[in-house]
Amino acid sequence: MSSERTGGLRGRIATEAARLMYEEGVKQYFTAKRMAARRLLGRAGGKNLRYRPQDLPSNGEIRDALLAMAELAEGERRTRRLFAMRVVALRVMRALGPFEPRLIGSVSTGHIRRGSDIDIQVFTDDEDAFERHLAGLGWGFERERVSIFKFGQIREYVHHHVADVFPVELTVYERRELRFRPRSSTDGQPIQRVKIPALEALLRAEHPEAWAQYEADGTVFDLDEILAEEEDEDAPLPGPFDGLLDEEPAEAAWPEGAEDEPDEDYDPLPGFEAYSD
Numbered sequence: 001m002s003s004e005r006t007g008g009l010r011g012r013i014a015t016e017a018a019r020l021m022y023e024e025g026v027k028q029y030f031t032a033k034r035m036a037a038r039r040l041l042g043r044a045g046g047k048n049l050r051y052r053p054q055d056l057p058s059n060g061e062i063r064d065a066l067l068a069m070a071e072l073a074e075g076e077r078r079t080r081r082l083f084a085m086r087v088v089a090l091r092v093m094r095a096l097g098p099f100e101p102r103l104i105g106s107v108s109t110g111h112i113r114r115g116s117d118i119d120i121q122v123f124t125d126d127e128d129a130f131e132r133h134l135a136g137l138g139w140g141f142e143r144e145r146v147s148i149f150k151f152g153q154i155r156e157y158v159h160h161h162v163a164d165v166f167p168v169e170l171t172v173y174e175r176r177e178l179r180f181r182p183r184s185s186t187d188g189q190p191i192q193r194v195k196i197p198a199l200e201a202l203l204r205a206e207h208p209e210a211w212a213q214y215e216a217d218g219t220v221f222d223l224d225e226i227l228a229e230e231e232d233e234d235a236p237l238p239g240p241f242d243g244l245l246d247e248e249p250a251e252a253a254w255p256e257g258a259e260d261e262p263d264e265d266y267d268p269l270p271g272f273e274a275y276s277d
Contacts, residue, residue: 013037014057018065022073022113029059063111070113077229082112083207084220086199088165089118093196095137096170099124100178102193109192110206117167121193123175127158130172134160141170165227 016036020026026035033056070078085107093101105119106112124130134141144159162168181190194202203211210221220226 009040010055010057010061012040014061014065016040017057017062018069021062021066022069025115029062033057033059033062066113067111073114077226078112080210080222081226081229082107082110083203083210084223084226085112085116085118085166086203086207087214087220088168089120090196090199090203092118092120092162092164092168093199096120096122096133097196098133099130100175102195103199104191104193108194108199108202117169118164119169119171121171121173123173123178125175127172131160134162139163165223 013033013036016039017026017029017032020032020035021029026032037056089103089107093103099122102121102123103119104121106116107118122130131143140163142161144161145156146159147154147156158172160170160172162170181193203214213219213221
């Protein structure tokens, strides 16, 4: 197999897929990598190249390129926004305490980029009670029911999109599904599904000064500026992607017992892509 296929082309597809997700709003790794491959075919050395599925970059490779672009384009703004998003997530989770909330996704791992939202799982066997709770909080939301074919049957899951400082998506699961934890689409490992104590510990460990101020007076420094940047559609984006990060972001050290430990085999839940390279 040529070096173009094993190295250069794979890397170029990863970078183009990341650009599609960052600049053009493509949501899924699966879609982005195939769009990127189609766009790049025929551009390597003037040859009309073909690719096989195993020649495509993994979701993890695209994730790394995507994070590097976000870091290059946003810098310190990204850290400040991450803190603000984690504070909003904590406030939401505290308000939803009776429904066993768990923070997942980019806000929990720190892998945010411009346009990221806050993803929280809630667990209840009474969807009506959950919606009454949201109404009692005075939160505006849009309800979306998604039907997914899983394990030989159609299963329905409800998403509530909440209008907050940052967009929040609440996904409703039955309580029995607390026993399972899905695998990440980026690396195939069990996802971090974070309880309230773990999120508080993370804020204290990774944002000590900002967290101390928030605990003292309930404010987030420069929140208005952060929100203005979030809404600025003309904010600069990376161009040639020079200076991409070489190292993966450090994983958070979760306090023992603060993150879910599944008591049965991992079982993918709707809302998460099946892992594949």
